[in-house]
Amino acid sequence: MKIDNKDVERLAALSKMELTDEEQANIPGELSSILDFVETLNSVNTDNVEPTSQVTGLENVVRSDEHVADYTKEEMISTMPDVDEDGHLSVRAVFTGDSPSN
Amino acid sequence: MDNVLELRAQLDAGTISAVELAEQSLKRIADTEDQLNSFITEVQKDVVLEKAAHAQKEIDNEHQGPLTGIPFAVKDLFCTHGINTTAGSKILQEYVPPYSSTAVTKCGDAVLMGKTNMDEFALGSSTERSAFGPTHNPFDLERVPGGTSGGSAAAVASGQVAFALGTDTGGSVRQPAAFCGVVGLKPTYGRISRYGVIAAASSLDTVGVLARTVSDSALVLNQLAGMDPLDTTTPDVPVEDYLAGIDQGVKGMRIGIPKEFRVAKGVDPEISKRYEEVMAIVQGLGAEIVDVELPHVEYSLATFYILNPSEVSSNLGRYDGMQYGAPATAETLDQVFMKTRELGFGPEVKRRIMVGAFCLSSGYYDAYYKKAQQVRTLIRQDFDTALQSVDLLLAPTSPFVPFKIGERTDDPLAMYAADIFTVPISLAGLPAISVPTGVVQNLPVGMQLIGPQFGEKAVLQASYALEQQFIGQQATLAV
Numbered sequence: 001m002k003i004d005n006k007d008v009e010r011l012a013a014l015s016k017m018e019l020t021d022e023e024q025a026n027i028p029g030e031l032s033s034i035l036d037f038v039e040t041l042n043s044v045n046t047d048n049v050e051p052t053s054q055v056t057g058l059e060n061v062v063r064s065d066e067h068v069a070d071y072t073k074e075e076m077i078s079t080m081p082d083v084d085e086d087g088h089l090s091v092r093a094v095f096t097g098d099s100p101s102n
Numbered sequence: 103m104d105n106v107l108e109l110r111a112q113l114d115a116g117t118i119s120a121v122e123l124a125e126q127s128l129k130r131i132a133d134t135e136d137q138l139n140s141f142i143t144e145v146q147k148d149v150v151l152e153k154a155a156h157a158q159k160e161i162d163n164e165h166q167g168p169l170t171g172i173p174f175a176v177k178d179l180f181c182t183h184g185i186n187t188t189a190g191s192k193i194l195q196e197y198v199p200p201y202s203s204t205a206v207t208k209c210g211d212a213v214l215m216g217k218t219n220m221d222e223f224a225l226g227s228s229t230e231r232s233a234f235g236p237t238h239n240p241f242d243l244e245r246v247p248g249g250t251s252g253g254s255a256a257a258v259a260s261g262q263v264a265f266a267l268g269t270d271t272g273g274s275v276r277q278p279a280a281f282c283g284v285v286g287l288k289p290t291y292g293r294i295s296r297y298g299v300i301a302a303a304s305s306l307d308t309v310g311v312l313a314r315t316v317s318d319s320a321l322v323l324n325q326l327a328g329m330d331p332l333d334t335t336t337p338d339v340p341v342e343d344y345l346a347g348i349d350q351g352v353k354g355m356r357i358g359i360p361k362e363f364r365v366a367k368g369v370d371p372e373i374s375k376r377y378e379e380v381m382a383i384v385q386g387l388g389a390e391i392v393d394v395e396l397p398h399v400e401y402s403l404a405t406f407y408i409l410n411p412s413e414v415s416s417n418l419g420r421y422d423g424m425q426y427g428a429p430a431t432a433e434t435l436d437q438v439f440m441k442t443r444e445l446g447f448g449p450e451v452k453r454r455i456m457v458g459a460f461c462l463s464s465g466y467y468d469a470y471y472k473k474a475q476q477v478r479t480l481i482r483q484d485f486d487t488a489l490q491s492v493d494l495l496l497a498p499t500s501p502f503v504p505f506k507i508g509e510r511t512d513d514p515l516a517m518y519a520a521d522i523f524t525v526p527i528s529l530a531g532l533p534a535i536s537v538p539t540g541v542v543q544n545l546p547v548g549m550q551l552i553g554p555q556f557g558e559k560a561v562l563q564a565s566y567a568l569e570q571q572f573i574g575q576q577a578t579l580a581v
Contacts, residue, residue: 003460008456011456015452015456016419017440017452017456018444019452020444023452027452027453027456030514031453033514034407034457034514034515035457037404037515038404038474039404041405041408041473041474042469046473046477049477051472051478051479052475052476052478054305055531055555056292056337057337063331063334068331070201071183078200079199079425079426080425081423081426081429082429089424091435092435092438
C-alpha cells in the first residue's frame with residue numbers, strides 16, 4: 001500500500017498528532033514499506049479462521065463493584081497538570097467553535 | 103555482585119548486611135553509570151540506605167522474605183509510588199505515580215536502586231529509542247544492550263544490581279538478556295500481574311525477570327507469579343515452586359527443533375552454528391531432539407507489526423496533556439492535543455501510532471487488523487500441535503549478536519527483523535527463557551527454551567541444565 005502525504009495528514013488527524021517537518025518528509029516512505037511488509041499476510045488463507053484476541057481463554061472477567069484504592073486523593077491530584085478549587089481535574093472547554101461536534 | 107541465592111545466604115548468615123550490600127550497589131552504579139546509562143532515575147542515596155536499614159531489621163528479627171535486602175532495579179514502565187515513571191518518554195517526564203505496580207510491591211523488602219532505561223513506551227529492539235539517550239552494552243560500549251528492557255539487562259550484567267524486572271511484548275526481556283549474557287524469563291501471558299505497568303500492546307504485554315542465573319529467575323518468579331484481583335488477565339492457575347527440583351535435568355525430555363527456525367533468512371552463521379551445537383549438547387544430556395514444523399511461523403513478524411501498532415495506537419490515546427504531564431501551549435483544545443503529542447512522542451512511537459491508526463481505520467480493519475488476528479490463531483495452533491509431540495522447543499533468541507549503536511536506526515524494518523525468533527512465542531502467549539550459551543567475539547549469545555502455557559517449571563528445569571554447560575564462558579566486561 002502506497003501512503004502519500006494526504007494519507008499521512010489523515011492518519012495524523014485521526015491520531016490527534018502533529019508531525020515535525022522532518023517526520024512529514026520521512027513518514028510516507030516508512031509507512032509504505034511497513035505496510036508492504038505486513039501485506040505478506042494476504043498470501044495466507046484465513047477462510048473460516050476465528051480471530052485471536054486473548055490467548056489464555058479467559059472471558060468476561062468481572063469483580064464486585066467496590067471501591068478499592070491504595071492511593072490517596074491528594075497524591076492522585078498531584079499528578080494532574082491543572083486542578084480546580086474542589087480538586088477536580090481542569091481541562092479546556094470542550095464545546096467551542098473548533099470542536100468536531102460543532 | 104553475587105547472584106541472588108548467594109546474597110540471600112550471606113545476608114541470612116550475617117556475613118554481609120543489607121546496608122553494606124546497598125552501598126556496594128550504589129558504588130558500582132556510581133562507577134559505571136556514566137558509561138552505561140542503564141538508569142533513567144536512580145533512587146536517592148538516603149532513601150536506598152533507609153530501605154536497606156529496614157531490610158536489615160527484618161533480617162535481624164528473622165522476618166525476611168526471599169528477596170529482603172537484595173538490590174534490584176525495575177524498568178521505567180513499572181509505576182513506583184513517589185518515584186518518577188517515564189516509560190522512556192518525554193510526555194511522562196514529570197509523572198510521579200501515586201501507587202506502585204503489583205510486581206514491584208511483590209518484591210517486598212528488596213532494595214530498589216532505580217528505574218531502568220528503555221525504548222520509549224517499550225517500542226524498539228535496542229534501547230536506542232529512549233528520550234533519555236541510549237544504554238550501552240556492558241561488554242562493548244559501542245554496541246546496543248538490546249531492548250526494550252536494555253537498561254535492566256545492562257544493570258544486571260554489569261553488577262549494578264542483583265536482578266531486575268522488565269517487560270516482554272515481542273522479545274523485550276529475552277533479546278536484551280541474550281545481548282547482555284544474562285538470563286531472561288518471559289512467563290506465560292497473565293502469569294505475573296501487569297497492574298501498574300504502563301500498557302503498550304495489551305494482548306501481548308508480559309512482565310519478565312532479568313537475573314544472573316536460572317535459579318535466581320525461578321526464585322523471583324516464585325514471588326511474582328499468581329492471580330491479582332487488580333489485573334483481570336491473570337487466570338486462577340496454581341503457582342508452583344519453580345525452584346524446587348530445578349536441577350533434575352533434561353534426561354528423557356523431548357525437545358523440538360522447528361524446521362523453519364533452522365533455515366530462517368537473515369541469521370548470522372555464527373548464531374546458526376551455535377544453535378546446532380546447543381542441540382548436540384542437549385542431546386548429550388539425555389534429551390531427545392525431535393524435528394517439528396511451524397508452518398505459519400514465517401508470518402509472525404508481519405502479524406506482530408499489525409497487532410502491536412494497533413493496540414499501541416489505542417493505549418497511547420490517553421496521553422493528551424490533560425491528565426499527566428504538562429499540556430503544550432496552543433489556542434484551541436484540539437491544537438493542545440496535537441501539539442502535546444507532537445512534542446511528547448519520539449519518531450518510532452509516532453510511526454506505530456500511525457500504522458495502528460491505519461490498520462484500525464474504517465475500510466482497512468478487516469484486511470489488516472482482523473486478518474492479523476486470524477493468522478495469530480494459525481500460529482498459535484502450530485505451536486499447540488508441536489507441543490503435543492514434544493515437551494519444549496529450542497530456538498535462538500536473536501538472529502545476530504549485539505549490533506552497533508546507530509546501525510539499525512535508519513530503517514524501521516531492519517530493527518523489526520531483530521525480533522524474528524521472539525515474536526512468535528509472544529503471539530502464542532507461551533513461556534520462554536533466554537539462557538546464556540557462550541560468546542562469539544566477546545559478545546554474548548543466548549538460546550531460548552519454550553514451553554506450553556503455564557509450563558514454566560519444565561522450561562526452568564531445562565534452562566538450568568543448559569546453563570550449567572556454559573558456566574565460565576562469559577564475555578569480559580568493558581566497565
